[in-house]
Amino acid sequence: MASKVLMTIGESATRSGLSTLIIRYSERIGVLPCAGHNQSSQRDYDASILTRIAFLHRLKTTGMPIWEMLRYAASRDGGVATAAERRDVLKQHRECIRARLADFAGLSPRPRHQDRRLCRPGWRGCRHMTPNVGAGESRLERGRRALADIDGHAGEKVVASLADIAPDFATYLIEFPFGDIYTRPGLDLRAREIATIAALTAMGNAAPQLKVHIEAGLNVGLSRVEIVEIIMQMAVYAGFPAALNGLFAAKAMFAERATGEGHAS
Helix, strand or coil: CCCCCCECHHHHHHHHCCCHHHHHHHHHHCCCCCCEECCCCCEEECHHHHHHHHHHHHHHHCCCCHHHHHHHHHHHCCHHHHHHHHHHHHHHHHHHHHHHHHCCCCCCCCCHHHHCCCCCCCCCCCCCCCCCCCCCCCHHHHHHHHHHHHCHHHHHHHHHHCCCCCHHHHHHHHHHHHHHHCCCCCCCHHHHHHHHHHHHHHHCCCHHHHHHHHHHHHHCCCCHHHHHHHHHHHHHHHCHHHHHHHHHHHHHHHHHHHHHHHHHC
């Protein structure tokens, strides 16, 4: 008779792609059944729980909210009698995802081939060199120059908003990120904004900062299609919810930018 397959929580995490913290949390709130413990007081996960963990990973990848996962888990415990209810939960989630994706249909107004622009000499929209370090410039002066060059009025508004609550922090914000990092050699401003947009998207909770850097990306030569592609790629590494939040931030910024350009003309 074949022996029963059991895995530790670490092995289960490696196999499923979920972290041990997520597995423990899912057990605690009831999304996953609690595993038994072996003689060494370690959790033992059998085949039935491993199947549930794998399914949880698929649900998480699609961006299903935790309360929907709880609803699904509760109905699953009901067995065959709740199969229709479970199908309804999944159907509603699929329709929600389709509706949200449909909102992005207007994000790329031009055909893709028209926006495959490489950062090359002669293209005025791209800045190849980071700001030059002026002789005798302080970190603050250098940072202010870089901030104006990259973020324009959006960056100035952020700094000004700190004046009455934390002026020292505004100085730190100018000196370190812009005076020290953005002015380093090795990456042009376009590449730095690609990295920044990707990082802020992956955080999933930094929409105001992301919008500022989406505008900065446009200022230094990124196209709208390129920005959308950067954000979409983060779904692979940071999950669909973070990418969706990023796309909504991009949509809002593109609309603000279009309104501003319309008023300017």
